[in-house]
Amino acid sequence: DGLHSLMVAAGKLYFGTAMETNNFNDAAYQAISTDKNEFGMFTPENSQKWEVTEPKQAQFVFTQADAVAQKVKSNGQLLRCHTLTWHSQLPSFVSSGTWTPATLTAVITAHITNVMTHYAGQCYAWDVVNEALNEDGTFRESVFLSTLGPAYLPLSFSIASKVDPSTKLYYNDFNLETSPRKADGAVKIVQLIQAAGAQIDGVGFQAHLNVGQTPSRAALAATLGRFVALGVEVAYTELDVAHATMPPSEADRERQAADYVAAVGSCLDVERCVGVTVWQFSDRYSWVPGTFPGKGDACLYTRDYQKKPAYKAVVKLL
Ligand code: XIL
Numbered sequence: 001d002g003l004h005s006l007m008v009a010a011g012k013l014y015f016g017t018a019m020e021t022n023n024f025n026d027a028a029y030q031a032i033s034t035d036k037n038e039f040g041m042f043t044p045e046n047s048q049k050w051e052v053t054e055p056k057q058a059q060f061v062f063t064q065a066d067a068v069a070q071k072v073k074s075n076g077q078l079l080r081c082h083t084l085t086w087h088s089q090l091p092s093f094v095s096s097g098t099w100t101p102a103t104l105t106a107v108i109t110a111h112i113t114n115v116m117t118h119y120a121g122q123c124y125a126w127d128v129v130n131e132a133l134n135e136d137g138t139f140r141e142s143v144f145l146s147t148l149g150p151a152y153l154p155l156s157f158s159i160a161s162k163v164d165p166s167t168k169l170y171y172n173d174f175n176l177e178t179s180p181r182k183a184d185g186a187v188k189i190v191q192l193i194q195a196a197g198a199q200i201d202g203v204g205f206q207a208h209l210n211v212g213q214t215p216s217r218a219a220l221a222a223t224l225g226r227f228v229a230l231g232v233e234v235a236y237t238e239l240d241v242a243h244a245t246m247p248p249s250e251a252d253r254e255r256q257a258a259d260y261v262a263a264v265g266s267c268l269d270v271e272r273c274v275g276v277t278v279w280q281f282s283d284r285y286s287w288v289p290g291t292f293p294g295k296g297d298a299c300l301y302t303r304d305y306q307k308k309p310a311y312k313a314v315v316k317l318l
Contacts, residue, residue, distance in 0.1 A: 002037030003300075006318035007275060010268055013124075016041025016080060016277035018238065021067050023285060028305045032281065034075050041124065043080040043237070043277055044068040045287075049089040053115050057093045057107070060114050069122055080237070080277060081123035083172065084112050085156040086130035087142035095143055104147045109159050116163040125168035127204055127237070128160045129153055129189075133173055137185030153189055154196035161199035172204035172237055176223065177215060177263075183223055190230045203227040204237035207263055208279070208288075210295075211243050211252055214259035220266035228272045238279040239263055240298035241310070242288045248297055257313035260300070264314050 003015040019042045023029050032038055046052060047064035054060055072079050085108060087095075094107060116126065132153060134140050144152040153171075160169050171190065176183045186203060193200040205224070215223075224234045241259045243252055267273035280286050284303040289296040300311040 001315075002035055002039075003314065003318070004040035005037040006315065008040070010318055012267065012273070012275050014041035014078065014275035014277075015039060016043060016078075016275060017281045018043045018045040018277065018279045019068060019072075020045040020047060020285075021064050024067070024071070026284075029282065029284070032301070032305065036075065036077060039077065039281075041078045041080055041275060041277060042068065042072045043082050045280070046089070048082055048115065048119075050084070050086065050094065050111060051089045051091045054111055055091050058110065060118070062118050065119075069119065073122070078124045079119075079122055081119055081126045081167070082237075083127035083130040084115060084160065085128065085144060085152065087140060087144065088131065090143075097143070099143065099147045101148050104143070105155060108144070108152065108156060112156060112159045113163050116160060116167075120164045121166070123164075123167045125170050125202060125235075126160060126164075127172040128169045129156050130172045131174065132171070132189060133182050133185040135175060135179055135182055137181040137183075137188075139185075150192060154193045154198045157193050157200055158196070158198040165199060168201040168233065169199055170202040170204045170235075170237075171200060172206060174206035174208050174238070176203075176205050177207055177209065177220055178213070183226060187226060187230065190227065190232060194230070200232055202233045202235060202274075204235055206238040206279075207236045207240075208238060209241045209259055209263065211241055211248070211256045211259060214241065214262050217262040217265040217269065220262055221269040224266060224270040224273055228270060233272045233274050234270065235274050236263060236267060236276040239276055240279045240286060240288060242292065242295040242298040244295055246294065246296045253309045257309040260310040261313050261317050265317055268317075
């Protein structure tokens with residue numbers, strides 16, 4: 001049995017991972033990722049982001065994400081799509097453009113419509129808006145916020161639901177797990193979208209966590225529950241648990257295992273938590289050391305595809 005089949009047996013929809021085309025020619029990686037017992041859901045790690053799918057205005061490029069989608073589909077696995085309106089990995093024509101509310105609305109509408117139309121029927125869910133919040137729960141500065149105000153959120157969701165109402169429309173962010181004020185902000189986002197009469201189906205918890213700083217299973221479940229109470233489903237969308245000291249000690253590796261168990265366990269405890277996606281499953285491809293110098297080894301498998309204590313603990317939990 002693997003992570004996905006155990007999650008399904010526990011009543012969830014999936015256990016998933018991020019994947020990108022640069023992982024395709026790694027035979028050891030592919031042996032694991034194509035095992036349907038291990039992973040049932042895949043998120044393209046970068047190839048559906050705005051800078052890739054629309055690098056120049058009205059020039060749409062789907063080659064790379066199509067390759068991921070095709071691989072997943074041909075193996076009978078599912079796709080979580082990521083992401084549409086986001087301040088990061090945004091092409092300069094958007095981030096450095098001179099916009100009025102009307103012209104930026106047209107650009108967002110064209111982007112969401114084209115990308116979602118291309119993937120219509122292929123995505124279990126779309127992360128419609130990603131990372132709109134500061135740590136204190138206020139709205140993050142961006143070209144979207146400065147031009148349109150918070151209205152860009154309901155706008156993005158209402159465009160998305162017109163294109164493909166059958167895919168689950170998610171708001172996705174990090175540190176909702178650890179920062180109650182940021183979670184307050186996300187609650188307000190869900191309410192803002194609902195009050196505008198727009199469709200929102202889920203909140204994604206990225207869960208980029210740190211060893212020894214992960215809240216308890218009960219605290220995590222309580223935070224998930226705040227969103228379920230608003231009528232949406234929840235999921236862990238980018239789970240990893242980074243070590244701050246490299247290389248980690250055996251005790252650190254056991255602490256990491258406990259943190260993974262807290263996160264996955266909290267999803268088990270919340271009926272409308274539909275699944276868990278890890279942000280790559282091997283340290284060989286983790287984004288952590290490149291983005292947070294000094295941190296690392298955040299995944300369930302080592303660089304050489306050995307199962308870590310964290311992997312074994314999650315299997316034991318499930
Ligand atoms: C990261 C990718 O893993 C990196 O390869 C890339 O260089 C930067 O983006 N939040 C998100 C993800 O929603 O899209 C980010 O992915 C990690 C943080």
